[in-house]
Amino acid sequence: MFRNALVAVAIAVSIAVPASVIAADDGRSNAANAFNPAISLIVSGQYSHQQLDPQDYRIGGFIPGGDEVGPGARGFNIGESELTLSANIDPYLSGYFVLSVSGENTVSVEEGVIQNAGLVPGVSLKFGRMLSAFGYLNEQHAHAWDFTDAPLVHQAFFGGKLQEDGLQVRWLAPTPLFVELGAETGRGAGFPGSERNTNSLNSTMAFLHVGDDIGLSSSYRIGGSYRRTQALNRPYEDLNSTGAAVNNAFTGDSTMWGLDLVWKWSPNGNVVDRNLKLVAEYMHRTEDGTLSFNTTGMGSSGAYRSSQSGWYVQAAYQFMPRWRVGLRQDRLDSGRPVFGLNLVRPGGPTVADFPGLAPNRPQRVTAMIDFSPSEFSRFRVQVARDEARSGAPDNQWNLQYLMSLGTHGAHKF
């Protein structure tokens, strides 16, 4: 979703000016709104059919967090709409602002980024709120995904997506081989971090990307990411061994690393008729700290450590103009949490008091077919067998539409 704001402004000018003015002016305009930012609106929605109640959705074995977990509501619902404004600010900086409006009528700032590229050769600087560059898919907005929902590993580890209020620096090596090094730091308030009410930074992240072409038809990018953040009394709900609801909380370090690969193929590099896109990501997260059981009642706290991983592999194949099919496999491994002897102890909670953390290996298989009448519209049918809940498979199907109104900038690789 990067846009070159210069080009974007040019389009904004042409779009903002009434057609009659353009006709009279032969494309040139000195209208007062010539400096208006470019506007892009993504409107999406879906009809969703789910065998199991989405309100009970829970990725078994993982401490839940974030608000974009699960397959969404049943029936017809308008999805997340994205409104993007972008423009050059001055000769040095450009900016873009992405507002996300949910079907439940909540508005949130998805991104609000100020950026500079090239003040120092090869260095790009971004600050504000951004989608973190951890892995491949997280940086992409939902409308650019090949499936209606995020991979399970993004839901389990990021609560849907990883946003950062902070700073990102990238350096691109001056070599014919694409080698990009980057780092991010910031507030780290989103899951798996938490609000901490401190002056200090709460997250650090580093990443490396390498990419190239293989002949005329293929190209790839591989990446590695590492991120540390801290959580302070990050709450979640579970049931105790008698089935009563309890509030628990985690405090400690959350350390993640990941590997990602994207590979694209098209005959002679011409994507129009046929093309294939393969994406795979693996992530591992260790959480080490203190778990508090039943924080609102007769609580007890003690050491807790988890070592969890997940991956997905997905392919989208355009077999003829406008039509694509896709397949995705998701896997997670919750591992077995290590409870300290000061937490699980005689007279205190037992392992059975943490059913949400019982070891689990969630998986999901998803297939989709989509049709794009033009570059600006897409209709998709998706079916999934989701075994994220411990022991209860859920068959889901979705009809989704994605529409792009206004300017629409270039997509990243």
Place this chain on the structure above:
Amino acid sequence: MTTVRSILAVALLSVCAPAFATVNVFACLPEWAALANELGGSKVNVYQASTALQDPHRIEARPSLVARMRSADLAICTGAELEIGWLPVLQQTAGNPRVQTGQPGFIAAAELVDRLEIPTRIDRAEGDIHPQGNPHVQLNPHNIARIAAAVTQRLEQIDASNAAFYEARGKDFQARWAQAIVRWEKEAATLKGLRIVPYHKDTVYLIKWLGMVEVMNVEAKPGIPPSAGQISELIGRLKGGAADVITRSAYQDPKAAVSLGQKTGLPVVELPYTVGGTAQAKDLFGLFDDSIARLKAAKK
């Protein structure tokens, strides 16, 4: 190993700056790569970002392109939004201030010439239209001459120590090009009035230059594949004798044009569209030689 060597080479180069060993030129499309080679000769190192078999609207912003843009001293693209789906990403992520729009190191070729078909109605319902006019300007050699003059001037500005070299090379090219234009216009005189149905609106500059007529396009709206109804209406009109030839560019899938040719009995001409589109279109001269030869062969 090559990577290590290239890292070392680039490190050395940056130490040795500002005298250019060679000017790194990033050419978005094959025609601009060919032009840069004509005008820069041994003083330029040209990277061609796409081939004649790739749709210029739909190039992926691949990591390899970002990496090449990073080290470019001059980027030559068509502009007028032809590359809007990929060029902005390269400019934004390469971290190279030299090739930003408005800098001496960036040339938007189409914006240097008079563009045809500037739309009076900017509306996506019209398909994939370009608000700044039809960007496929390379198929009129008079446009190439104007763009060449600008490229020469930029090379002289960027690599001032070799200005005399570029000046001489530019003059030589312009002289040969002017002669070629005279020859082409003579050879193509018989094509005047030829009624053409191109697949996409990417041949208008050639058509206008040679006094041919664009009857309609196979795509009823630019960038939108025609519906079955539109195809059958098209076949009806073509069977009624509305046109002489159907053309398609090398990067387009031959199926639609070939099947139209079979159904209407009209000859289907594959045009190179740019350098490398056919075996004969080896350079800019070959591009026009071959385009004219193919149209003349179909007319017989």
